[in-house]
Amino acid sequence: MRISLMIWPMVALGLVLTLSVPLPAQDPAADANVPETIELTLPPAAEPRPALRYRLMPAPHERTPGNAAVFYYRAMLWLKSQSPEHWKEYDKKSEAWLAAPLDKLPKEEVRQWVSGESFYHQLRIAAYRENCDWDLRVQDLRGTDTVYLLLDDAQQCRTIARRLQLKARLEMSEGRYAEALETLRWGYQLGHDVAQTPLLINGLIGIAITSVMNGELLKLMQVSDANYYWALASLNEPVINMRPAIEYEMNLPYQVFAFLKDAETADRSPDEWRRLIVDCLRILPELESASTGRVPQWQTELLAAGAIAKLYPPAKERLLADGLPRERVEAMSAAQVVAIHTARSVRFAYDEVGKLFYLSPPESIGRSGRVMDRLQQSGLLGSQFSGAEGLPLASLLLPAVSNVKQAGLRLDRERAALMAIEALRMHAAASGKLPAALSDVNVVPVPVNPTTQQPFPYQIDAAGVATFEVPAPAGFPARYYAKRYVIRVRK
Numbered sequence: 156m157r158i159s160l161m162i163w164p165m166v167a168l169g170l171v172l173t174l175s176v177p178l179p180a181q182d183p184a185a186d187a188n189v190p191e192t193i194e195l196t197l198p199p200a201a202e203p204r205p206a207l208r209y210r211l212m213p214a215p216h217e218r219t220p221g222n223a224a225v226f227y228y229r230a231m232l233w234l235k236s237q238s239p240e241h242w243k244e245y246d247k248k249s250e251a252w253l254a255a256p257l258d259k260l261p262k263e264e265v266r267q268w269v270s271g272e273s274f275y276h277q278l279r280i281a282a283y284r285e286n287c288d289w290d291l292r293v294q295d296l297r298g299t300d301t302v303y304l305l306l307d308d309a310q311q312c313r314t315i316a317r318r319l320q321l322k323a324r325l326e327m328s329e330g331r332y333a334e335a336l337e338t339l340r341w342g343y344q345l346g347h348d349v350a351q352t353p354l355l356i357n358g359l360i361g362i363a364i365t366s367v368m369n370g371e372l373l374k375l376m377q378v379s380d381a382n383y384y385w386a387l388a389s390l391n392e393p394v395i396n397m398r399p400a401i402e403y404e405m406n407l408p409y410q411v412f413a414f415l416k417d418a419e420t421a422d423r424s425p426d427e428w429r430r431l432i433v434d435c436l437r438i439l440p441e442l443e444s445a446s447t448g449r450v451p452q453w454q455t456e457l458l459a460a461g462a463i464a465k466l467y468p469p470a471k472e473r474l475l476a477d478g479l480p481r482e483r484v485e486a487m488s489a490a491q492v493v494a495i496h497t498a499r500s501v502r503f504a505y506d507e508v509g510k511l512f513y514l515s516p517p518e519s520i521g522r523s524g525r526v527m528d529r530l531q532q533s534g535l536l537g538s539q540f541s542g543a544e545g546l547p548l549a550s551l552l553l554p555a556v557s558n559v560k561q562a563g564l565r566l567d568r569e570r571a572a573l574m575a576i577e578a579l580r581m582h583a584a585a586s587g588k589l590p591a592a593l594s595d596v597n598v599v600p601v602p603v604n605p606t607t608q609q610p611f612p613y614q615i616d617a618a619g620v621a622t623f624e625v626p627a628p629a630g631f632p633a634r635y636y637a638k639r640y641v642i643r644v645r646k
Contacts, residue, residue, distance in 0.1 A: 190637035191638050191639070193638060194641050195576070197579075199584035199645075200382035201382060202385075202599070203381060203382055206385045207385055207389060211389065212343050218285045221284045223281040227287075234315070257374065262325060262328055269318065281345075287351050291352050294353070294410075301410045301411045310360075312345060312349040315345060316363075317367075322338050326338060346364035349364065350362070350397075355397070366565075373576075376573075376577065382577050383573075387570055394567060401559065408505070415494075418491070429459065431490070432490050435546055436459050467493055469543065470496035470497075471484055471492050474496060497545030498545075501544075501545075503535070504530055504549040520606065530549075568605060578598070581596075585598055588644065590615070593613045604626070622641055625640075
């Protein structure tokens with residue numbers, strides 16, 4: 156699949172929703188402030204002995220030397236060897252299978268579709284390898300080579316995850332809980348491994364795959380007597396580390412538009428500066444639409460001339476206000492003045508958003524909206540060719556980056572919520588009932604909400620039915636970012 160690295164926000168954030176546990180049906184009359192409600196009837200489950208008997212990813216001592224990517228590619232070749240008719244029928248049936256309760260799953264039919272020993276053999280080997288290096292070397296890309304990159308392997312990982320999901324579902328329906336857990340381990344490892352390429356879309360696909368496995372683990376918790384509290388606790392924290400991808404993204408404009416790095420120091424002729432602006436404006440439509448079609452050269456030349464004429468006065472005024480000597484600014488060509496102002500604006504805007512990723516979740520979320528509003532009000536985002544930002548690079552490339560940390564936190568909230576539910580099962584195994592309050596659970600610590608660093612809301616009624624809430628972050632609709640678990644203990 157040929158995807159522009161610069162337009163990933165248009166498609167990637169949706170992966171976290173579309174690949175994860177199915178969303179509630181879209182009801183036009185549904186209240187966006189009402190969270191999805193999940194009814195759970197759980198068997199009590201004591202702490203396993205030994206405590207780390209179960210793991211959701213292979214432990215270091217279980218791993219073997221080698222690169223997992225080789226075996227993932229072999230599994231992808233198996234997928235590609237299947238006929239188009241096979242995938243058409245699979246797509247038609249798999250959604251209905253995944254929507255069916257475990258006791259209604261058509262086992263014989265599903266068993267035929269999750270066959271393929273060679274396919275699963277490759278995934279089994281990959282899951283236990285010591286490392287995963289896709290060897291894309293995205294940091295070495297420059298100019299227009301950065302705009303497009305074949306990411307078919309990352310997309311194929313989504314297909315692998317769906318097959319693992321269906322395999323685990325079949326194993327659970329047949330009471331083969333240990334095998335289901337092993338299948339989920341491969342899925343958790345796949346989510347981790349696809350995110351090893353430092354691209355935001357890879358990280359988001361990894362988040363989505365891991366969320367799928369969390370949904371299946373929740374189903375396993377409803378039928379298995381095993382407790383997976385420590386298995387969840389042993390996952391990485393954060394579950395998917397997005398920092399390498401964020402840091403790569405912060406540098407991406409400079410890989411595509413090299414003039415941003417040396418605009419203030421390079422010795423170029425006026426025509427060379429003008430040519431750089433023309434090239435920039437030629438690439439921008441491709442970044443925005445992922446189209447491979449090129450704007451005719453004469454149109455780009457006209458656009459560049461108009462853009463330079465419009466952007467030069469505010470760019471010159473800004474550079475003078477920032478303290479650049481007047482004689483130096485007036486000695487520059489208009490295109491260089493625009494280039495310097497653009498470089499400074501991009502650096503400022505990216506740093507304002509990038510610094511949020513180094514704060515704690517509550518601080519980052521609390522400041523994010525204010526930072527984006529301030530950048531928009533100052534004209535550095537959202538107003539193409541207004542002059543405030545120079546060429547509109549930050550407006551095109553930056554806005555969705557600010558939502559990426561929320562995607563990772565959503566996954567961390569899922570993990571914390573599942574751990575809390577397992578703590579409730581552990582308490583019920585010891586006391587015979589659910590606790591009156593989360594503070595009554597003393598067998599293991601109950602995780603707090605990583606988004607707020609506060610306890611999750613919890614209450615229990617006179618009938619012993621508990622309600623456990625995972626609130627949406629401020630400013631996000633509860634319908635899609637929150638969950639309400641109604642929990643009963645199976646006697």
